[in-house]
Amino acid sequence: xxxxxxxxxxxxxxxxxxxxxxxxxTLIDREQLLERVIELTAEAFGAERASLMLxxxxxxxxxxxxxxxxxxxxxxxxxxxxxxxxxxxxxxxxGLAGWVARARAGAVIADTRNDSRWVTFNDSTSSARSxxxxxxxxxxxxxxxxxxxxxxxxxxxxxxxxTLTIIANQTTVALHNATLFGxxxxxxxxxxxxxxxxxxxxxxxxxxxxxxxxxxxxxxxLDLPTDxxxxxxxxxxxxxxxxxxxxxxxxxxxxxxGQSWSFETHSESRxxxxxxxxxxxxxxxxxxxxxxxxxRDITTLRDxxxxxxxxLHIASHDLRxxxxxxxxxxxxxxxxxxxxxxxxxxxxxxxxxxNRMQRLLDDLLRVEKIxxxxxxxxxxxxxxxxxxxxLNQMRPQFDAKHQxxxxxxxxxxxxxxxxxxxxxxxxxxxxxENASKYTPKGGRIRVYSAVEGxxxxxxxxxxxxxxxxxxxxxxxxxxxxxxRPDTExxxxxxxxxxxxxxxxxxxxxxxxxxxxxPGAGSKFGFWLPAN
Ligand code: ADP
Numbered sequence: 043x044x045x046x047x048x049x050x051x052x053x054x055x056x057x058x059x060x061x062x063x064x065x066x067x068t069l070i071d072r073e074q075l076l077e078r079v080i081e082l083t084a085e086a087f088g089a090e091r092a093s094l095m096l097x098x099x100x101x102x103x104x105x106x107x108x109x110x111x112x113x114x115x116x117x118x119x120x121x122x123x124x125x126x127x128x129x130x131x132x133x134x135x136x137g138l139a140g141w142v143a144r145a146r147a148g149a150v151i152a153d154t155r156n157d158s159r160w161v162t163f164n165d166s167t168s169s170a171r172s173x174x175x176x177x178x179x180x181x182x183x184x185x186x187x188x189x190x191x192x193x194x195x196x197x198x199x200x201x202x203x204x205t206l207t208i209i210a211n212q213t214t215v216a217l218h219n220a221t222l223f224g225x226x227x228x229x230x231x232x233x234x235x236x237x238x239x240x241x242x243x244x245x246x247x248x249x250x251x252x253x254x255x256x257x258x259x260x261x262x263x264l265d266l267p268t269d270x271x272x273x274x275x276x277x278x279x280x281x282x283x284x285x286x287x288x289x290x291x292x293x294x295x296x297x298x299x300g301q302s303w304s305f306e307t308h309s310e311s312r313x314x315x316x317x318x319x320x321x322x323x324x325x326x327x328x329x330x331x332x333x334x335x336x337x338r339d340i341t342t343l344r345d346x347x348x349x350x351x352x353x354l355h356i357a358s359h360d361l362r363x364x365x366x367x368x369x370x371x372x373x374x375x376x377x378x379x380x381x382x383x384x385x386x387x388x389x390x391x392x393x394x395x396x397n398r399m400q401r402l403l404d405d406l407l408r409v410e411k412i413x414x415x416x417x418x419x420x421x422x423x424x425x426x427x428x429x430x431x432x433l434n435q436m437r438p439q440f441d442a443k444h445q446x447x448x449x450x451x452x453x454x455x456x457x458x459x460x461x462x463x464x465x466x467x468x469x470x471x472x473x474x475e476n477a478s479k480y481t482p483k484g485g486r487i488r489v490y491s492a493v494e495g496x497x498x499x500x501x502x503x504x505x506x507x508x509x510x511x512x513x514x515x516x517x518x519x520x521x522x523x524x525x526r527p528d529t530e531x532x533x534x535x536x537x538x539x540x541x542x543x544x545x546x547x548x549x550x551x552x553x554x555x556x557x558x559x560p561g562a563g564s565k566f567g568f569w570l571p572a573n
Pocket of ligand 1: 477504507508509517522523524525535536537538539540541564
């Protein structure tokens with residue numbers, strides 16, 4: 043019956059209250075939980091008003107809610123946000139709730155008129171004579187302060203404070219859980235929004251190949267509702283889309299955190315090109331893990347690339363004849379002009395420019411040839427001898443710059459590899475030439491090579507000017523040169539050398555890589571399959 047305190051004196055009704063409290067503790071909605079705490083405690087202790095001040099995540103700033111309970115008025119009533127913030131700040135600075143928060147202990151006031159901790163702010167605080175006030179706290183944080191008020195002096199007893207403290211302690215745990223749960227839900231929604239905003243298909247798999255989560259692009263791509271996709275096995279996915287066999291193959295290897303694979307592949311059935319990125323994820327909580335698969339449609343990109351190659355092909359072929367014509371006529375004119383004529387100088391300029399253009403076209407044609415020709419002239423060669431030949435070729439350049447060269451080749455002299463020896467040697471020379479070109483006089487160049495597992499590595503390390511990380515993704519592109527206004531003259535080039543190395547190495551199913559620190563030096567490497 044409202045108005046009748048249930049717990050004026052500790053009785054067996056305590057148990058009923060505690061059982062109600064424990065039920066309340068299962069609530070995971072924070073707001074609902076808070077309202078229940080106020081209602082239940084106010085009713086149980088027969089309070090006329092109750093208020094709860096909450097400490098938000100940032101300590102010191104009590105700007106969260108103040109919920110008021112007024113018996114007889116139908117329960118919870120919320121103050122508007124700015125009013126509650128102002129009130130809460132004042133109470134926490136000068137009032138009893140502030141005292142409780144600082145003391146980290148509950149308080150019972152028998153008569154507010156004889157207690158200096160009670161400061162009146164408005165009608166309700168001035169009409170209160172008895173007060174019960176407890177903190178909600180964890181080991182290292184104060185979460186809130188609950189205050190129960192009554193207009194009769196001596197209404198609350200010390201035993202009430204004890205009971206309310208027990209309730210507060212229990213509630214704190216639930217409040218903490220509800221807050222964590224709320225944050226988790228918030229993060230989950232955020233993740234959901236990110237996944238549905240991304241333009242690529244995303245599928246998260248457990249290690250056994252079961253789908254744990256997928257975005258709607260992936261579901262649409264597989265022509266399935268998202269819910270149906272979750273829980274499916276990788277085998278079922280492969281039956282729907284053979285492209286995912288790559289994922290199944292990768293999934294058969296043991297998990298290694300941080301690993302990732304990228305494949306460019308073509309789907310015959312869809313007539314489109316895709317970039318498949320597979321990375322390993324591992325939970326730090328229970329060590330479980332699996333794979334995150336991102337599938338990007340790169341058809342347009344590939345079409346553009348093909349278009350670019352075609353244009354380069356046309357340009358390089360079609361420019362050759364007019365260029366030959368220009369140089370031919372230049373030679374003819376040279377015969378016709380008289381000694382000392384200023385035209386001679388003009389002709390030389392034209393010839394110089396034409397020769398530069400000729401070299402550029404030759405390079406372009408070479409890149410194209412390497413990329414498109416079948417792997418002709420593959421022979422079994424001793425890898426160590428290839429390195430020795432490349433080093434011999436480059437030695438005059440190192441000597442000219444007084445560069446010291448250290449060679450660490452840990453390869454058996456009988457170790458042979460099936461490659462196009464000429465192009466691989468050129469690739470090595472390119473690395474060596476760059477190392478010398480971009481390293482000052484007297485610098486040091488180290489060459490490493492070793493067989494590791496089923497790969498043979500070749501690395502050239504220098505102590506030169508280095509490359510800024512922002513340029514890493516581009517240095518192997520055709521015509522790319524790291525912009526350096528101060529050293530441009532020192533190292534004239536066309537930006538095709540590394541592109542040629544990449545084309546050659548990828549043609550041999552190997553990979554190129556680079557590490558560098560501006561000002562300290564660079565490390566360029568490649569590996570080739572050893573068999
Ligand atoms: P080029 O040397 O003809 O400009 P490359 O394709 O060989 O063309 O190299 C591309 C760019 O990468 C170069 O312009 C240079 O800026 C940078 N680079 C290559 N090798 C090195 C190196 N060892 N040290 C510093 N920068 C380098």
